[in-house]
Amino acid sequence: MKKSFFSSIVSQIILLIFVIVWIIPTFGLLISSFRDKDLLATSGWWTSLFTTEINEIYRTAGYESQFKENNNYIIKGNIFNTKTGKKIKSFGITSKNINEFLINEEAIFKDGSKIEISETGDYIWKSQIPFENKKGKRVFITASSPPKFTLNNYKEVLLNEGVGQAFINTLAVAIPSTVIPLIICSFFAYALSWMRFFGKDLLLATVIASLVVPLQMSLIPLLSLYNDISNLFNISSKSYPGVWMAHTGFGLASTTFLLRNFIKSLPHEMIEAARVDGANHYDIFKKIILPLSIPAFASVFILQFLWVWNDLLVGLVFLDQVPSEIIITAKLRELLGSRGENWEILTTGAFVSMTVPLLIFFLLQRYFIRGLVAGSVKG
Amino acid sequence: MTIFSLFVYIFIGVLVCVAYFHLSNFLLDFFTEKTSKKSINDSSIRVIIFIAPGFIVLLIFILYPVFETVRLSFYDKYGRDFVGISNYIWAIQNPEFKRAILNNLGWLLIVPTLSTFFGLVIANLADKLWWGTIAKSLIFMPMAISFVGAGVIWKFVYDYRGPGDQQIGFLNAIIVFLGYEPQAWLTIPLWNNLFLMAVMIWIQTGLAMVIFSAALRGVPKDMLEAARIDGANELKIFTSIIIPYLQQTILVIWTIITILVLKIFDIILALTNGMWQTDVLANLMYDWMFRGGGDSGRGSVFAIIIMIAVIPIMILNIYRHKEEQKI
Structure with missing residues (x-):
């Protein structure tokens, strides 16, 4: 009893370590996408989860805001200028000793003026002679900063960096690139399962053989074919219909293979009975096969949709890398090059690109897994 | 749009x-x-x-x-003049190609092996625990993400700042916390390949885990019971019952991941673009096909090499699939 208890604890710990290691990278990305971009560039994302101590430099207001009270010239204000929720612990007036004074202590500048700072950043700066500095004085503060998150990065990335546009483009690529092969392949698979015609076995063998062809083989010939067509009709060789067809082609073998395996496994008595009743193949397909194949369709749909959504290569080769056509993965790669140090843009962009797959993943996990287990043959 | x-x-x-x-x-x-x-x-x-x-x-x-x-592949860069096998000879003599082959071999050895191993361990652990489903779901999640997205995630983990600065990359933060010098991980030749592979392992372990999880339900319960009664510990059961029982599944997963690894492209393009000796075949192919006007002859050679490498594993995979269908 004791032994199995011990081994269960060990199992739990090992699994927990795996989960933590697996989840931390994504979690860090998610947190970072909601952080202020200046903080993101200077501190690790893990610091944003807790109240942290920060050292910062601020300036007081200049002489223009001074007023006179009881023979003292006074400048009042808030050192942060805006509400931040930060709590000051100590402050200093020289860079050598940045936490010389505690809050509500009086610090004396070289010119004899005195400053007092409260926890919230309100300060009173007094002097017996009129203030003359235009820019105010530097004050070094040590403060505790509570976790703070913002949606600004999302606003920036979706509207100004073109990721929002790329997101829409990707939908325009992914939806037809999933539906078209599904329709074509379901008929194809049906014919390969239940129709009798000359060369059926050879055709099936060809489909299966196509599984081994990596899509890299098709790129150059297809691109030059597209170029020829575009020259002939004087249209652009890179277009949405072009990319749909390319994805249809690359998904065809595996989709047909999976659907055929499913359709073939349906009871043949049912189909034969319908044939005897005089139904033609189109009726059988519509009224019997389609309704029964919904779960298989769901799996294949999810698999192909995620494949297209996450694809980079096909999108790079068959679409122009311009704002109206670029897909989200290509956009992300472009940002990695051009905004490599702007982590607020990269993390947010990456997260935007992940929203659709993650949504599908969490809502339809069962079908996704079923498709993956069955669909391990995509070439 | x-x-x-x-x-x-x-x-x-x-x-x-x-x-x-x-x-x-x-x-x-x-x-x-x-x-x-x-x-x-x-x-x-x-x-x-x-x-x-x-x-x-x-x-x-x-x-x-x-x-x-x-x-x-037998024609010149514009596809006009026949050049015999000179593109192939060029490829074999090209040092970049050697580098890419070696890197691909490294990927082939490490990624499928570790993904399969981790997947098996996690599936085995998770099936016994009440929170196993949640754990599996979280570990499986990277499967849904694009390679480029995963690339961004990991580039952030590997981010490097000078020794005096605050590290914002998680890995360097740990290294500094432990008292070592921070490193620019992706620029250290040879080692950087391992950091790129980690991304792929991170993604593919979920796939392995899910398939193993399904297969583990097929392991006869009474066999496990008998072993426990005989006093075998969990580790012993894992190595002498579960692993032999899942041999076929292990092979399946290993082949699936191997095919993916042979064609690995996006991760390298996003993280290093083949610099610092991290180039692989698919990236080299993309470079020659489309960069600077492109060279359809040399690009095609790389595509064919990838296909030749994929074919035997794919055939094994389809054969296995057909066998399963028969049962």
């Missing part, structure tokens, strides 16, 4: 496809009913209607390109 045109595009794209099947079948019915011969109702015309789109797509997008790529 506005939202409006998005819907128009999708609508047209799908409509054309549906319309083809519906109209052609409708017309067939219409004309055959007029001739009122039930027997030709399902004539060979319907077979053609069903098969034609799939067959044409197969022909144009897979079969023709295979032959064309093979042809192009």
